[in-house]
Structure formats: C-alpha cells, structure tokens
Amino acid sequence: MAKKYTQTLSRDDLPTFLRKLADACESAPVEGIPDCTKAKKIRLSIKDEYGQLAVKLKVSTIIDECELCxxxxxxxxxxxxxxxxxxxxxxxxxxxxxxxxxxxxxxxxxxxxxxxxxxxxxxxxxxxxxxxxxxxxxxxxxxxxxxxxxxxxxxxxxxxxxxxxxxxxxxxxxxx
Structure with missing residues (x-):
C-alpha cells in the first residue's frame, strides 16, 4: 500500500522538510508526512517550477501476506x-x-x-x-x-x- 504526499515549498523551506522526512524515517510519523519506519520503497521527487519547489513523496509499505488475502x-x-x-x-x-x-x-x-x-x-x-x-x-x-x-x-x-x-x-x- 502506498501513501502519497505533495507540497509546494520555497527553497528556504526544503531543509526543514527534509529534516521532517528524516524524522519520519527514523522514529515515527511527522504531521503531514507519511510513516516511513516500515517503508519498503520511498520515492522523492523535487522539481523547481518557476522558483517554487514541487515536492512529491510516495511511501510504499511492506505488505504482510495476511493483508494480501x-x-x-x-x-x-x-x-x-x-x-x-x-x-x-x-x-x-x-x-x-x-x-x-x-x-x-x-x-x-x-x-x-x-x-x-x-x-x-x-x-x-x-x-x-x-x-x-x-x-x-x-x-x-x-x-x-x-x-x-x-x-x-x-x-x-x-x-x-x-x-x-x-x-x-x-x-x-x-x-x-
């Protein structure tokens, strides 16, 4: 199961966002960012769109076999x-x-x-x-x-x- 997160940031806000993402990967979910502690795959895309950064984050979690059925x-x-x-x-x-x-x-x-x-x-x-x-x-x-x-x-x-x-x-x- 994948959770998606999108946000538009300024360049000045990017380091704070990346620190929050690191926290979400280390310990627990952070407000507005999916839980990354049990992530199987994390896709992060950051694109400059006319001075604003479009951030897209997709977190795929590990699926237990019982969840499959x-x-x-x-x-x-x-x-x-x-x-x-x-x-x-x-x-x-x-x-x-x-x-x-x-x-x-x-x-x-x-x-x-x-x-x-x-x-x-x-x-x-x-x-x-x-x-x-x-x-x-x-x-x-x-x-x-x-x-x-x-x-x-x-x-x-x-x-x-x-x-x-x-x-x-x-x-x-x-x-x-």
Missing amino acids: EECDCVEKRPEGLPPFKRLKKRMATSFKVIFKALHQNTAPPEEAVKDFIADSRLMIQYPDKGELLYTDYAALTDKLEEAWLNNDLQKFHETVDALNHMKTECHHNYK
Missing part, C-alpha cells in the same frame, strides 16, 4: 501452508538480486537476504507443476549454498549463486 488464516487456505506462489517468487527475486549484486561487487551479502532466500528456496520446491524435474538439483544447490554461507566460504558461495542463476534461467525458460 485480508484474512489471518492464510495457512489453512493454501495447500500445506504455502504462501501464494507469485508472492514467494517476488520475495525470492528481491533477495536473490541483493545477493547477486553484492557478490559481483566483491562484498558479502546481508545475512538476512541469504537466510530468506534459502528458506524461500526450500518452500519453492514444494509447489507442484512449477519445475519439479529440477527440484532435486535445486535442493542440492540450496544445501551447498547454505553450507558455503555457514562456513564463510565466499568463493564457493559465489560459485553456487552463479549455478543457481543458471538453473533459474533454465527453469523459467522451460516452465514459464
């Missing part, structure tokens, strides 16, 4: 308590992108992204008709990825991520 018994509604496949794929794409980008910038990825990707990978191979022929190989690569992470073997971790990326491309080509 508007019920709290999601586990009972889906087979074997699995989240919606589309939602799982989006989560996996996000965590994998962070991992892949960090490795290719020669840095270690955030631990939370790695743990989420591994957990989601184990969930993903439980869905029927979504590439079952590759599930055994994918599970083995997931185990190898986790082992490399736990042993702080960044080289093996990087190689496994590249292998997973190749497998993902093959699977999406055959099953999409």
Whole structure:
C-alpha cells in the first residue's frame, strides 16, 4: 500500500522538510508526512517550477501476506501452508538480486537476504507443476549454498549463486 504526499515549498523551506522526512524515517510519523519506519520503497521527487519547489513523496509499505488475502488464516487456505506462489517468487527475486549484486561487487551479502532466500528456496520446491524435474538439483544447490554461507566460504558461495542463476534461467525458460 502506498501513501502519497505533495507540497509546494520555497527553497528556504526544503531543509526543514527534509529534516521532517528524516524524522519520519527514523522514529515515527511527522504531521503531514507519511510513516516511513516500515517503508519498503520511498520515492522523492523535487522539481523547481518557476522558483517554487514541487515536492512529491510516495511511501510504499511492506505488505504482510495476511493483508494480501485480508484474512489471518492464510495457512489453512493454501495447500500445506504455502504462501501464494507469485508472492514467494517476488520475495525470492528481491533477495536473490541483493545477493547477486553484492557478490559481483566483491562484498558479502546481508545475512538476512541469504537466510530468506534459502528458506524461500526450500518452500519453492514444494509447489507442484512449477519445475519439479529440477527440484532435486535445486535442493542440492540450496544445501551447498547454505553450507558455503555457514562456513564463510565466499568463493564457493559465489560459485553456487552463479549455478543457481543458471538453473533459474533454465527453469523459467522451460516452465514459464
């Protein structure tokens, strides 16, 4: 869910606005500015329009899966308590992108992204008709990825991520 905020400011008012935005991101909502403490994405646009600044702020919050179906018994509604496949794929794409980008910038990825990707990978191979022929190989690569992470073997971790990326491309080509 996204909240929008628009305002016209003078250049002198801009620093005050940015300080309020920083406060809204650090602790709590500030009057006139949406709560940014649980933001997944923040878009800020500031344009000079004949000496006045047009400020547009859009804050997208993290959506809990129960909010998606508007019920709290999601586990009972889906087979074997699995989240919606589309939602799982989006989560996996996000965590994998962070991992892949960090490795290719020669840095270690955030631990939370790695743990989420591994957990989601184990969930993903439980869905029927979504590439079952590759599930055994994918599970083995997931185990190898986790082992490399736990042993702080960044080289093996990087190689496994590249292998997973190749497998993902093959699977999406055959099953999409």
